[in-house]
Amino acid sequence: MVMAAAKGRVLPLLAVAAALAAALLYRAPFSKSLGGEGCSLLPHDHFWIASECVVTLGRVGPAAVEVKGGLINAIAVGDYRSFLLRRPVVDYGDAVIMPGLIDVHAHLDEPGRAEWEGFSTGTRAAAAGGITTLVDMPLNSYPSTVSEETLKLKLDAAKDKLHVDVGFWGGLVPENALNPSALESLLNAGVLGLKSFMCPSGINDFPMTNSTHIEEGLVTLAKYKRPLLIHAERIPDVQNEDGIDGELDPKAYTTYLKSRPPAWEEAAIKDLQRAMEDTEIGGRSEGAHIHIVHLSDAKTSLGLLKDAKQNGARVSIETCPHYLAFSAEEVPDGDTRFKCAPPIRDSTNRDNLWEALLDGHIDMLSSDHSPSAPDLKLMEEGNFLRAWGGISSLQFVLPVTWSHGKKYGISLNQLASWWSERPAMLAGLKKKGAILPGYRADIVVWKPEAQFHLDDSHPVYHKHRNISAYLGKQLSGKILSTFVGGNLVFAEDKHAKAACGAPILAK
């Protein structure tokens, strides 16, 4: 057994002999002593968790993790059982212990549209899904987060409601994009980076940016070494022939697909060429970083981004579970729960997204959890052209990624990279995103093989369960426990009473 201790040392421990019967230390995941009140369901702030399958130090295997004062203090790798004999331990048997997920793209919609989602409901859903940190988008709340003052409103609205840690993106909009001091005050106030749209966002007070706004905004971001997240769809100057015409049935999913073809993503990426070049070494905004959110087009748009990366641009790409789980062929006509932008495309495109993810061309995953009030989904009417575009998914992203990724041979290490390590790097979250000594104890424990049916009786913590496209699906991967900063915030379908997650502000 080796042990990695805080401060990064790796110490060989005396080999503890004793081939103890495995059963000796095995306990049910939760004994009667657990289940206290307040921030944690576990009444200790110094304890060990262990399993046969811990994703840590670049490997997957038996290990025990010491949690102390909210941090990971040490990791014992190998035959940990004898070592743990007299210590408070939760032994999870063969369940997976993995870094908690970091979702860098979620719309929690508060203040202003709390009837769509909210900090309390959204972060409870996150905790139930093994997400320990999320970064809230600057739009869909009202007002949008585009200034120091509006960030303050966010923080006020979030107070005492966070069940997981939450950071905030600010908005890059025409009103602030050409005004470096306005951007600096937003960045100084602590947003982790900025987000902009290259097409109408669907939210009036969050207007789209042109390439000049983006290029200028990046110059300020470069000074702060924070990223610009871009919704990369642009309405091409000339809509091509099979563009939407008034005759098509708005309930047919094919109509929606035609209304938002891959050419929109392509046009946006082409428009970003100069901005991407500016991020190269010696470029005008060297140090800045462009992050393409929710890539759907795995063809030309992906190809252009691969070229840009190869040329030295600082660009990263995310896609979302709905593009990996669903295909256009299976979206029922009239079922607007599946409406999102860019759209879910055909099954060949889905396979190509998986391939790009597995090959490392797509860097990470995010939920783009973007709910609305149910009436805006127009579920009765089924009109794809008028319904709110956005998928509700926050609670389900881990089982969805796993259930569908298994067929493509994904590994637990890849899951941890796409959902924890890479997102932590994007958002500049130090000491998060991995199970390592000295890191915050943000951990998910889950059973990959446990199947469940997302039926009407399944507990769902999103504000509106019925608008989620995943309802009715069979999934594998059940979340047993979620720890945030050493607090057991979710276990056995229960949340800790108090909301003790932290707001995260960049310094």
Ligand SMILES: NC(=O)N[C@H]1NC(=O)NC1=O
């Ligand atoms: N405003 C907003 O959340 N839009 C999101 N919804 C979606 O499907 N794509 C988006 O960018």
Ligand SMILES: [Zn+2]
């Ligand atoms: Zn978007």
Ligand SMILES: [Zn+2]
């Ligand atoms: Zn979004």
